[in-house]
Amino acid sequence: MNQPAPTDPMSTPTEPAAAPRRSWFARHKVLTTFGALVVLVVVVGALGGGGDTPAAAPATAGAGEAGDTAAPGAEEAAADPAAEEPAPPTAGIGTPVRDGKFEFTVTSIEAGVAHVGDDMFGKDAQGQFTLVHMTVTNIGDEAQYFDGSSQKLVDAQGRTHSADGSAAIYLGDAESFVNQINPGNSVQGTVVFDIPADATPASLELHDSMFSGGVTVSVG
Template sequence: MTTTPGTPPQPTPPQPSAPYPGPGGQVPPVPVPDAPVPSGPKRSWFARHKVLTGLGALVLVSALASALGGGEGSSAGATTAPSAAADAAETDQAAAGSGDSADTAQAPAEGSQPEDSQPPSGLTFPGMADDDIVGRTGDTLTSKDVSITTTPVTAGDATLGPTACTTVTVVNGSTDPVDVNAFDFTLLNPEGAITDPGFSGTDTHLTSSTLVPQGSVSGDVCFDVDISAGGQYVVIYDPVLTLFTDRAAWVNEL
């Protein structure tokens, strides 16, 4: 340490001690600490666990797909159910309509002829009109909801002369009262002459009546006609007191 007169002594900083020479006079090297290796940026948990991250993503995608698919299926089911119900209802209605049509087609009783229908093949008579309702003797014909049946024309009581008689039955199927009497009927002979009813030939003449809805009446209608020669005789129903009613005719081949 160096001192200057009048100056207090200054301490000398310690100096690193030199290594002692080793054997052979060589100084061993002083160890230098390794420089710290800089660490990279810290990775996230997902980057450090790639397998688990992939599995989790796969599960999430599958769950979303199932949810979307289930919603579409439910919607489709909800849409299809009403459609199927509507189709079933239409099928039932079609079947019901077919059944009603079949019932309607089979409704007329055997031997009857619906109103406005064509006459059976081969049935014709002089003076027949296009709108006449024509049938064979014994048939039930309907004109404006009034059903009439006639029996075959036969010879009646001949005490006062030859007669031809038929028994008629009238049923009122309408909703209004209907007047009926023997003069609603006439008889057409083979020569084309029309005869009105007479007052002989039977004891059970058709009486004049007013039929309420669903009411009926029966009786004989006789004509002063000789039918012994045979031929075509046509009983014609043409109401006297009822308007807008088509004629009905029953053809008798004697």
């Protein structure tokens, strides 16, 4: 009969070998599988969805850049349609024009006149008399006074001259000294201006009264 081997009372009992520790992925198979699926979906979405994303629109020039390339004054002309329309031509001798209740037609102009009246009753010009002959018609529905002193003459240098009413009196038929004109009637009048001897008449400012806006007639 075999006897058990005697044991050494001083020896430590041998512990069984520990089982090998599994990795985290092995111990969490469900989480690992789910995570892999999530990563796969993200990658496929990134690769396949790139064609669906609209391309960025090309940058357009800002208002400041457009203004730099536009022709000078283009923005002002676009904002103000009236700026694109040419100014109406100025009326000249023989063209009827209107201001208030009067229609004026300048028929002729005499410049360089040194004296008006006769030898006994007359007046000498300080510079030169300029006689403006015109037809004045009342186009309103009430009587209106035609007064030569309300008229202006502008010379080629841009200077504005008033009418000389006292010189017009010596013409006898000037008809421009506070002459009342009834509706529909016309008068043939002459307005006298005493301007410098070297001045050249350029235009007239004709008014139905001293407070009206006036209308311009070119005589130069």
